[in-house]
Amino acid sequence: MDKKESKVYEVLEKLAIPYEKYNHAPVATIAAIEELEMDLEVIHFKNLFLRNSKGDQHYLVLVDxxxxxxxxxxxxxxxxxxxxxxxxxxxxxxxxxxxxxxSPMGLINDINKEVEVLIDQDLVSQEKVTLHPNVNTASITISYENLKKFLAWCGNKVQFVEIP
Known part of the structure; x- marks a missing residue:
């Protein structure tokens, strides 16, 4: 197991966040994930890493x-x-x-809390979400409430946005 991945599981255990893990072939896009034959009844969301024009502010956008x-x-x-x-x-x-x-799990590595998280308002209504544990050869499913718990633990600024 990759060190980046094991760090995620250590934090999830520390926070008492249960998860379901799925190993799979490497995938880099939502389309590739959807082609996998995994029986998941939860939403996958896109994770976009953006910067402003000055390059002095960075955002992790979680969108349906x-x-x-x-x-x-x-x-x-x-x-x-x-x-x-x-x-x-x-x-x-x-x-x-x-x-x-x-993945939002990458916030584990943002020691200085420099990345702001922008969450698509529509994700709030989801019971569970599926995301990468900092590698693209696995996916984990956690509850949306536990994603919020994880984000609070990370301490990065979080803002909700409307994405039509």
């Missing part, structure tokens, strides 16, 4: 996988300059992750 995130609309809602995808180098620097494994 069926939606297309409009970065202009998100920027307007949060009062930011133009948003764009952050580089692979920034992803590694701030969340300790590689492309294809972006």
């Amino acid at each position: 996988s069926s939606k297309k995130a409009n970065t202009k609309a998100i920027a307007k809602q949060i009062g930011s300059t133009r948003l764009s995808f952050a580089s692979d180098e920034r992803l590694e620097k701030y969340l300790g992750l590689e492309p294809g494994a972006v």
Whole structure:
């Protein structure tokens, strides 16, 4: 098991957050995840790692996988300059992750709490969510309430946004 992945399970156990784990072939996109033959009755969500135009603010956006995130609309809602995808180098620097494994679990590595989390308001109504444990060869399912518990433990700023 990868060190990045084992760190996630250590934190989940520390927080008494139960999870279901699914090992699978490497997947880098929601489309690839949906092609896997896993019998999951929970929502997958997209994890987008964005930066503002100055490059001095970074955002992890959690959005329903069926939606297309409009970065202009998100920027307007949060009062930011133009948003764009952050580089692979920034992803590694701030969340300790590689492309294809972006997940809120990467916040474990954001020691300075520099990444702000933006959550699609529609995720609030979900009972459970499925996400990567910082590697793209596994997925874990946790309750949305426990995702909130994890985010609170991380201590990063969290904001809810409306993504049509």
